[in-house]
Amino acid sequence: MKAAPFSYVRPTSPEGVLAELSLAEGEAKIIAGGQSLMPVLAMRLGRPPTLVDISRVPAWQSIDVGTHEVRIGAAVRQRAVERHRDLRVPLLSRALPWIGHREIRSRGTVCGSLAHADPASELPAVMVTLGARLGITGPGGDRELPADEFFRGAMTTALEPGEVLRHVTVPRARRGQGFGFAEMARRHGDFALVGITTMVQTEGDRVVRALLGAFGVADRPRLLDVTETVAEPLRAAEEDGASAAVAEALADAARDLVTTGGDKHASAGYRRRLVRVLGGRELVAAFRDSRKGESR
Amino acid sequence: MNPVSTMARLEDARLVTGKGAFLDDLDPLPGTLVAAVVRSPHAHAYITSVDLTRAREHPGVAAVIGPEEVAEALSPFPLSLRAPMDYYPTGTDKVRYVGEPVAVVVATDRYTAEDAAELVDIGYDLEPVVVDALEATAPDAPLLHEGAGTNVASDRTFVFGEVDDAFAAAEHIVEGDYYFPRYSSTPMECYSVVATWIDDPERPEVEIWSNFHGPFSMIPVLCGALGVTTSQLRLHVPADNGGSFGIKSGIYPYMALMALASRHAQRPVRWSEDRSEHLLSSSAGSDRHMKVRAAVDADGIIEAIDIDFVENVGAYLRPPEPATLYRCFGNMTGAYRIDTVRLRSRAVVTNKCPTGLNRGFGGQQLYFALERIMDAAARTMDMDRLDFRKRNLIHADAFPYATPTGGIYDSGDYQRAVELLEERSDYRALLARQEEARSRGELVGTGVALIVEPSGTNIGYVGLATPAENRPPGRGKSGSTEHVHLSVDPQGIVGITLGTVPQGQGHATVARQVVAKELDLPEGQVVPTVEMDTATTAWTITSGSYSSRFSPLLTSALVDASREIAHRIKKAAAVILGTTEDVLELHQGTVRVIGDPDKSVLFKHAAGLIHWDPGRLPEGEEATLEVNVAFTPPQAKAPSRTDQVNSSLCYGFVADLVSVRIDPETLDITIDDVVSIHDPGTILNPTLFEGQVHGAMVQALGGAMYEEMAYSDAGQPVSTFMDYLIPTTAESMFPLTMAHLETPSPMTRLGAKGAGEGASMSFPVAFANAVEDALHHRGVRIDSLPLHPNVLHELLHLND
Secondary structure, eight states, rough: OOOOOOOOEOOOHHHHHHHHHHHTTOOOEEEOOOOHHHHHHHTTTTSSSSEETTTTGGGGOEEEEEESSEETTTOBHHHHHHHOOOOOOHHHHGGGGGOOOHHHHHHOOHHHHHHTTTOOOOOHHHHHTTTOEEEEETTTTTEEEEHHHHHHETTSOOOOOOOOEEEEEOOOOTTTEEEEEEESSSTTTSOEEEEEEEEEEETEEEEEEEEEEEEEESSSEEEOOHHHHHHHHHHHHHOOOOOOHHHTHHHHHOOOOOOOOSSSSOOOHHHHHHHHHHHHHHHHHHHHHHHHSSSS | OOOOOOOOOOOOHHHHOOOOOOOOOOOTTTEEEEHHHHHHHHSSSSEEEOHHHHHHHHTEEEEEOOOOHHHHHHOOOSSOOOOOOOOOOOOSSSEEEETEEEEEEEESSHHHHHHHHOOEEEEEEOOOOOOOOOHSSSSOOOOOOGGGSSSSEEEEEEEOOOOOHHHOOOOOEEEEEEEEEOOOOOOSOEEEEEEEEEEOOOSSSSEEEEEOOTTTTTHHHHHHTOOOGGGGGEEEEOOOOOOTTTGGGGHHHHHHHHHHHHHTTTTOOEEOOHHHHHHHHHHOOOOEEEEEEEOTTTTTTEEEEEEEEEEEOOOOOOETTTTTTTTTTGTTOOOOOEEEEEEEEEEEEEEOOOOOOOOOHHHHHHHHHHHHHHHHHHHHTTHHHHHHHHHBOOOOOOOOOEOOTTTTOOOOOHHHHHHHHHHTTTTTHHHHHHHHHTTTTTTTEEEEEEEEEEEEEEEGGGGSOOGGGGTTTTTOOOOOOEEEEEEEOOTTOEEEEEOOOOSSSSSSHHHHHHHHHHOOOGGEEEEEEOOOEEETSOOTTSSOOTTTIIIIIIHHHHHHHHHHHHHHHHHHHHHHOOOOOOEEEEEEEEEETEEEEEEEEEHHHHHHHHHHHHGGSSSTTTOOEEEEEEOOOTTOOOOTTTTOOOOOOEEEEEEEEEEEEEEETTTEEEEEEEEEEOOOOOOOOOHHHHHHEEEEHHHHHHHIIIIIOBOTSSBBBBSSTSOOOOOOOOGHHHHHHHHOOOOOOSTTOBOOOOOOOHHHHHHHHHHHHHHHHHHGTTTTOOBSOOOOOOHHHHHHTTTO
């Protein structure tokens, strides 16, 4: 478990990063927190000739909180976002503690997790659910992609050779929005068997929009607009507090969302069950959250 | 006597401040090179070509050895039974499991060694694979060892009593067909070896540092492969050994391999196993198919039991295997009065990694079958599962109790222990509460397991794998000897040399406590040193830290040695006090006249006389305070001609109750409560005892819910901790009530038995019984582990 030889560079500016990437002619790997990449190197499952460490690029180290959006730079650790007191991105705040363990989050970066694009990881699903935008820089200049266009498959993104994810821009919660997050894993800190992200927007007692996101179920995070399906059962759930009817209504959605073949930890059938059950619970939770008056 | 200490472990301050010195921290031979092992990616294949040229030419490489070098220089390891299934430290003709070593690269550092390892070119011709032991017994199964003509290494049937008559007369016959899966130990520190071959043509010597911990019966096995006598091998085991739970007994093939690598490199060689290697190919507990039938009479008394074990030992019968199959031979009938037994035991080779010691060692397998069949029998009788067990328990007045298979249960009060279990769990109220919860649609259940925990192995039991008529007379094997060395220095400090090769159990803490108590000295006046150097430390075939030996055996040796020291100190004190030793007693650091406490002398002054002024001793008195004592329990004998064996010296008792709750929607399993009652004889140190129970239980939790060394049909194992899930603190936070009683063993000096494996044996089946109880009304029957939501989803045939 020792990495094959590689060279290591640590530029201090975005231009320097791009220059190093261009020198390596598309063979270099970006390293930020290294929480996924280092095991890959140690097990010699990957052997990039060059590692470009972006953790010392000051321009990418900040969390910028605006009125409607939060921008998280490429070198920002997950733990820094988790500990931030003024984000008002409740879905992100609820998802972060589920990523690995605290030690891992102290090294791992938000953007690194997005660029790694593990289909069972939390942050890509959060970004897709929230409609976050991913800022990319490369030899052809800067560009921006909505999250649902960024993730292209398991460990596959829209990043072209020579490009770097420089930040992610996440919308802050608005009045009338509520969120839900749940995850089932074999153990605390493991990758999800199934993870659920929900957003419900209400006006008065009317459900304007209901989104059901799922991860660990396909080759990328999935998101369905289930407004039509759950609007009625959600209102009924407000009466009796039970999520069973909502879960029931999600049977088709679960079949649609789960495309993985399953493994020894969770079959496709068990994953569909979890999507229904956890989806139902978290849509109810989001619905109630949306009706709390002032959003967080 | 019951020496109780609440002091923190003597070992901890060093360990928690990072001052531990584990093998990879040590550099006993400066200039040592570093090895990497090349392993087979295939489960079963002929080796058709070996090209080491490119690896040997790689800069920084000192030597590369492969199948040819191994076959030329080494002999196969002598097996525990005669079987034409040659076992070398690497594949020679064939590879038989994924991860089997095929070559060793020795280089300046591990990075270079791994770079060069990629240049080793081995050609393979793939063979069909068999990973299941039952399938491997089929006549057309792929053969692992062609010379044997079969994959069944050992097939023995033992009959005690009129089994067929008992089944013919039975009111009920209850049957079960179970499979106990394979899981492992995964200590924090993996295998580590530093080896040097001193190539004197007259008398070659091999010197090894390794975190091996016995059984030292493997030393002659190792020497047999190396072609040297045991005195030509010098083994050092560091005082700090980062956990084992049995698995490091399987390191010795690497000791042979690295010795040979050193011979080729002409330099000492270090190899430290990495985590991937450890998981892939170090060792594991065995997996076992178990068919059980019980003959039960109309009153719910078990008249006979018929057991068929098919043990998967992996690709080779690596000694001491098939020991897992026989370790519990004497306690095959568990805690119950069952006089009539038939047992068929087969040890079968398959294309999995060879098995070995793993905490519980045969107990979790046996009791899974026995305690599942007890549940099934109770349900057949429509009886409460605990009441049914109580009806069959061995009575407290029956000890010492001889089992049909040869065990002699030394002591116990199972009725009292079960009463404690009922009290502490509030058993009847718990069942009533669960019944009520069930009527509300909740999924809740309770499981119990009553088990006998053997400790202080009699290594003679392995002989049973060979039919009595083939066991050479006069060459029997038996015993359970344990050595200790005590000395007193001129200042009266008592030194203990502990050759018990601990792996974190706290041997030094307990040894100090026992000796201080025996000699009535402050603990600070007793200084234990953990040390194993086979050239200077007393050892024997049964030495080592395995099968819960320390508490029953080593502490007995400590008591005997302390008494000898006391005897000599009193002789010296008698000279100073002008009296005779028989009127003296040791009291709080002094030696004083019984009944006349004013007449006393300090312990250290008495010791000082022997060191400084031995001329004053009576003529003929040896002036030494160095004592070597061996404790050899006479009850550990070789198997009888009728195939009975007292396979352990001591037999403790554990009664576990587990209650679980299952989320009807997600099927998530929550452990609501565990009550664990132990009778380990005299408890020497309550803190360490508790730690052992916690550790054994969490390791068992792994086997019960999380860990499974699964193999694909092609023989590919799970190879990372992404899939091999070890419970962490987050998974281990269930409510636990512990209680104990102490029925001292008459076999050991302090009445102590082992206590470190019981929960490993009892918890998996108690948990399985609880899960089945929660889902029994839904038609679920549990016949295997691990149990987690996905498994329940399948068992419930849910249409999602």
